[in-house]
Amino acid sequence: MKPVLALLPIAALAACTTTAPEARPAARIPIPTMTYGTGGLERVLGQTARGLTQQFGAADADVAEGTGRKLQFGSRICVLDAYLYPKGSGEPVVTYVDARQRDGSAIDRASCVAALSRREGGK
Incomplete structure (x- = not known):
């Protein structure tokens, strides 16, 4: 019985140890996408920067984000x-x-595209 009692503290210490969590690579942030041809946005979706400026005039802001x-x-x-x-x-x-x-406040995106198409001089 004494040998079993001698192993009890070792077993208790073994139960207290933890393993480090496995390192995982960071998840990639998905690029937002929309379905083409829905909601009246086909005039904008898929366009290049030049295509947008041809439609709406010069951009009011141009920001690089990654x-x-x-x-x-x-x-x-x-x-x-x-x-x-x-x-x-x-x-x-x-x-x-x-x-x-x-x-x-909120506005329908297609309605905004239509309003921008009617702005004069790009404004």
Whole structure:
């Protein structure tokens, strides 16, 4: 019985040890995408920066974000953010758009695209 009692503290210490968690590589952040041809956004989705400026005039903001780029266009009605990401070795294209009214409240993205198409002189 005494040999069993002598092993009890060793067994108790072994139960207290922990193993370090296995290191895992960081997850890749997915590039947002939208389905082409839905919601009246086909005039914007898939466009290059040049295609957007031909439609809406000069961008009000042009921001590089990692491998992506955000072009922002505004009118008296709304603000549209177009996010462009490279596809393979080709030129970056719009894969996601977001829109809001000037006061920050929600607006339909397709309605904002239509409003921007009617702005004069790119504004």
